[in-house]
Amino acid sequence: MNVASIFADMPGDRPCLLFEGGISSYADVRARAAGVRARLQAEGVGRGDFVALVLPNGPDFVAGYLGVLSLGAVAVCINPMLAAAETAFILADSGCRLALAEGEVAGWLSLGGLRVLDVATATAPGASPRASPGIWAVEDVPDRHPAVVVYSSGTSGRPKGVMLSHGNVAFTARSKVRYMGVTGADRLLLFLPLHHCFGQNAILWPALFAGACVVLQRRFDRAAVLQALRTEGVTMVFGVPTTFLALEGRITPADGPRVRYWFSAAAPLPLEVEERWHRHMGLPIHQGYGQSECSPFATYNHLHDLRRGKVGTAIDGVDLRIVDPADGRDLPPGEAGEIVLRGPNVMLGYLNRPDDTAKAVRQGWLHTGDIGRLDAEGYLSVEDRLTDLIIVGGRNVYPAEVENALYAHPAVAEVAVYGVADPFLGEEVWANVVLKPGADAGAQELEAICRRTLAAYKVPTAFAFVDALPRNPTGKILKRELRAAARPAAQDPSHRERGGDAGGLEGSGLDGSGLETFVRSWLGDHLNLAPDTIERDRAFAEYGLDSVLGVALARELAAPLGRAVDLTVVWEASTLAGLLARLREPVAAAGACAVPAAT
CATH class of the missing domain: 3.30.300.30 (ANL, C-terminal domain)
Structure with a gap:
């Protein structure tokens, strides 16, 4: 079954995507995806062809993704913030026929000789796609036909393409709908990257399978998240541990009057954070376990018997064992060993890497490289990694x-x-x-x-x-x-010994033009820009600053300012002018997300 076929059965007038104030119905999204499908067909793309999606979060990603899959083609999802060399390797490794991109990314991809379609118009520059919108249709493919390739870095230093089938994606979507209780009345907040398996399979596809609405955001922005919770009727929220640390102390139950469900994955959630959140918000943070190689859903911490500090039991259809990594023998409850699993969620393999696939999947069992232990009731805790991930x-x-x-x-x-x-x-x-x-x-x-x-x-x-x-x-x-x-x-x-120019400025008590010079210099060093080209009112995100770099800049500012700095101030301020204004405000009491100045 082509996973995209589920789209044909949803009532067209039902809201599908809410993005930056605009609502797209299921009929609207089908029409946009049909336009992409028609343009791809005109380019000769068909069943089994690889098409790169080098797109940020937005309706264009959803339309491009569905358009590719509807043809039986394979979507190769690439983070648009990767360095050019990283993107070039993935394109060459996957052998993509063409790429869907937009704006500046589309421009520099074209310079490399790759055929690029601007998905905002579903066309190459100069053409007029609206004359032939196309119709929504789906190529029938078997469950084991590849649907998507998501790249993760490999132990050899080169990214590996994890191939997921239509069956993998559909199994995870159905399982998520069942275990999370998603219905057509839900609104799922999605700010995690859509090029990642978590954003696609754990949030987008379950919403589409249930006929729910996705409240889609470009990235995590605390102010935008709180605004959506207050005004957009969000009922389900998905994040990583960093999400909940960023929201802690800034959110109350009144900020999300309709939120009934919180979920964290991708990294261990500290038990103290889980407990504080439950006490303060009155609802638990649900957890599960998985990785891209298992689509990424293998265990779930059930509402009816939620165990804090655990990631749940194996979901129906999935078998899970703890084995001795040295000899593969099964270990009894309570003993730590490698987590291995099998089921309809396990990947087809790594693209073009049969040896790596053979090491990871042995006799049908995925060897995860994670260390965990099962208790007597089958609840899993994840404790360490065999790999150095x-x-x-x-x-x-x-x-x-x-x-x-x-x-x-x-x-x-x-x-x-x-x-x-x-x-x-x-x-x-x-x-x-x-x-x-x-x-x-x-x-x-x-x-x-x-x-x-x-x-x-x-x-x-x-x-x-x-x-x-x-x-x-x-x-x-x-x-x-x-x-x-x-x-x-x-x-x-x-x-710490860091790069950049922070070391020579420690204790200088920056203010005025010195503060602006420091921030410009730091951004220039870390984003490979000339400091004087950074516009005061242009969003940091447009230069490639993400939340990780935002935290790094906040930490670097603590020493020269000689005071505590909120770790989220950079992405909250969002522009150079906004950041300078925030840093010059009178100092408030440091909160849970502040870093002290070094002494």
């Missing part, structure tokens, strides 16, 4: 990818990249670097070389220059030891 604000960073970027610097002899716990982002990316004899390099240089080839959230926020890296007898670097040694420094930002 780092999760920053809910986004995956594989150390090898960052290490490869750092090895491009001629002064670097050895490097180890690892995650350090952070109360706001979940983890930060840190790097320990051994320089070649007689060579010299500083944190600013290394940060700059990473920014040229990596997305901003993957760039290390702290560097340690060391004489050697700890290893076991076989020579493997012991990253657990690095993480443990880094914890004291993580608690005291003054001990």
Whole structure:
């Protein structure tokens, strides 16, 4: 069954998308998707062809996504904020025939010789697509036909394309509708990235399967989220732990009068946050477990028997075991081991990587690389990782990818990249670097070389220059030891060696033009821009500043200002002028999301 066929059965007058004040009915969305379908057909795209979606959150992504799938083509979802080299690799690896993009992204993709259609008009520049809107139809395909490829970074340092079938997507959508109780009367808030498996399969598709309305936002913005909760009739909210930390202390039950359901995934939710939220808001934060390789839904913490600190039991149709990672034997309840699972949610495999697929899926069982334990009632807790995956604000960073970027610097002899716990982002990316004899390099240089080839959230926020890296007898670097040694420094930002220009300004008590110069310089360094090109009233997001970089800038400002800074002030202010105005306001009492100045 083509998963897009569900769309044909929904009443056309039912609201489907609410985006920036405009409402699109199911009939409207079908019409837009049909327009994309017709244009793709005119370009010769058909069953089994790969089409890149390099699009931000918005109705254009939904229309493009549905249009591609309706043809039996495969949607290759690419984060539009990736560096050009990262995007180029994915396009080459997947062999996309063309790309759907918009604005500046469409322009620079075209320069690389790829055929690009601007999905806002479903056409290439100069053509007139509205003359032939097309009709909504769906190509029948088997359940195991590939529907979508979502890329995650690989342990080798190269991204891997996770291939999900129409059957995978439909199974997860139906399961989500059942377990979360989604109905046609619900309004699901969706600010998580649609290019990610979480946004697609855990929020968008369940809403479409239930005939519900998606309240769609471009990104997480605390003020916009609170406004939507108050005025748009939102009933279900989905986020990552960072979402709830950002909302804590700023939200009351009265802010979401119709909200009946909160859900967190993508990273462990601290138990204390879960308990504080329940006490304050009167509703629990539901959790589940999954990863892109299982579509991403495998367990659910049920409302009828919710266990705090757990991610629930295996959903119907999915088998789950805890095994000894050394010999694969099953472990009894209470013992920690690798989480392995099987079911209709398990991916088809990694695109063009049969060896990686064979390692991950053995005799039908997906080996997740996560460490967990089951209690006597079958409730799962996730405790660690076999791999060195780092999760920053809910986004995956594989150390090898960052290490490869750092090895491009001629002064670097050895490097180890690892995650350090952070109360706001979940983890930060840190790097320990051994320089070649007689060579010299500083944190600013290394940060700059990473920014040229990596997305901003993957760039290390702290560097340690060391004489050697700890290893076991076989020579493997012991990253657990690095993480443990880094914890004291993580608690005291003054001990970190960072890139940028913050170090020379500590304790300067910035004000007036000095503050603006500091912010412009920092943004220029981290976004690869000339500082004087940053417009005072242009949104930071348009320059590529995301929430992770926003937190980093807030932290850097604490020392030169000599006072606590709210970690969300940058994305709340949203522009240079707004940020400067906020920073010059009288200091209020520091809240839960403030970082103190280093002492």
